[in-house]
Amino acid sequence: MDVISVIRTKRDRGRLSDEQIDWVIDAYTKGEVADEQMSALAMAILLNGMDRAEIARWTAAMIASGERMDFSSLPRPTADKHSTGGVGDKITLPLAPLVAACGAAVPQLSGRGLGHTGGTLDKLESIPGWRALLSNDEMMGVLRDVGAVICAAGDGLAPADKKLYALRDVTGTVEAIPLIASSIMSKKIAEGTGSLVLDVKVGSGAFMKNREDAAELARTMVGLGTDHGVRTVALLTDMSTPLGLTAGNALEVRESVEVLAGGGPADVVELTLALAREMLDAAGLKDADPAKALRDGSAMDHWRRMIAAQGGDPDAALPVARERHVVTASASGVLTALDAYAVGVAAWRLGAGRARKEDPVQAGAGIEMHAKPGDSVTAGQPLLTLHTDTPERFEYALAALEGGVTISPSGTAYEPQPIVLER
Numbered sequence: 001m002d003v004i005s006v007i008r009t010k011r012d013r014g015r016l017s018d019e020q021i022d023w024v025i026d027a028y029t030k031g032e033v034a035d036e037q038m039s040a041l042a043m044a045i046l047l048n049g050m051d052r053a054e055i056a057r058w059t060a061a062m063i064a065s066g067e068r069m070d071f072s073s074l075p076r077p078t079a080d081k082h083s084t085g086g087v088g089d090k091i092t093l094p095l096a097p098l099v100a101a102c103g104a105a106v107p108q109l110s111g112r113g114l115g116h117t118g119g120t121l122d123k124l125e126s127i128p129g130w131r132a133l134l135s136n137d138e139m140m141g142v143l144r145d146v147g148a149v150i151c152a153a154g155d156g157l158a159p160a161d162k163k164l165y166a167l168r169d170v171t172g173t174v175e176a177i178p179l180i181a182s183s184i185m186s187k188k189i190a191e192g193t194g195s196l197v198l199d200v201k202v203g204s205g206a207f208m209k210n211r212e213d214a215a216e217l218a219r220t221m222v223g224l225g226t227d228h229g230v231r232t233v234a235l236l237t238d239m240s241t242p243l244g245l246t247a248g249n250a251l252e253v254r255e256s257v258e259v260l261a262g263g264g265p266a267d268v269v270e271l272t273l274a275l276a277r278e279m280l281d282a283a284g285l286k287d288a289d290p291a292k293a294l295r296d297g298s299a300m301d302h303w304r305r306m307i308a309a310q311g312g313d314p315d316a317a318l319p320v321a322r323e324r325h326v327v328t329a330s331a332s333g334v335l336t337a338l339d340a341y342a343v344g345v346a347a348w349r350l351g352a353g354r355a356r357k358e359d360p361v362q363a364g365a366g367i368e369m370h371a372k373p374g375d376s377v378t379a380g381q382p383l384l385t386l387h388t389d390t391p392e393r394f395e396y397a398l399a400a401l402e403g404g405v406t407i408s409p410s411g412t413a414y415e416p417q418p419i420v421l422e423r
């Protein structure tokens, strides 16, 4: 087999055969297909697509490029959640211990942030002592003892995806539904969860800007999971405005702890409970009551044990940025839009995110929001507080926010949007 014929097949809108797919994924993982050749193929896939059978084979080949984990020895059913990424999306933090408190085991392999969306591991690393890197044995130990673990995926899991995702990131080929679906699902299927709930984000702060694309991505992923024996459900959820009132690492940990303590912003609580119910349902625990587990402290108890089991101190003070800048409302009226992408880029520029994989993040950097779309505001009142250790970044963050905040003096332009758009 030669790679040029594989690239030409897709360039000329043909179907890749099973043999071509198996060969190219294996050869790329071993370094026998060069990055420039794989990026040409990824671009041909982005432009010309793949059919269901090609996506299924591509996913299976990526799973076969590495190891598969096995949780069948655990006494509880496993349930996992994956979000396609958004701004202020801290839901994994309260969700994993909450679902564990209700009787499922949650093996949550998570990632770091890149670009304007935050990463769960970056958020948790703002807790002094907490470790994202666990051996497979350590991960199993935390799952067995606590019922929830949030950690980095080991190098052995879908290594083809690790290489390909990094390549797509620098070649403008991330936004291809076949490549996104196979990338996410190869890792989740290799991880070995019994059930999976997908939170597919729609809106300015998400990969998928419109509902049709998000629904197609969701259907493709649900099909892949189901074909591999994983009970898979997807929710389409709104990402036109940030989730909650914070975007940034330590700021989001603080807000997550508020949710676990029975408080927190209404949208974060609503989505956490909606996803928890889906996960428990998919895991066969239909009678569990996640709202009760938030009220009675058992979710908080699981959080504290999970953090401590991974070396973190749940009582330690969280890092705080050295500098703050307050953005005030320019007029009185109703806040009709607080754009997720603008807030995400601004938080990223303040130091909460990274431009390259190897860049450090600032634990305390980010944005606190003092109003949400639909709230009445008065000219001069604080709308946002920007946090950073490096005040020269304020100027760039403020530039990102330009046009991202809309206040309507009459309030007539505001249409409330549900969080869960579709199941």
Ligand code: URA
Pocket (backbone or CB within 6 Å): 084, 165, 174, 179, 180, 181, 183, 184
């Ligand atoms: N997340 C992934 O893991 N892969 C993608 O391709 C996009 C988002």
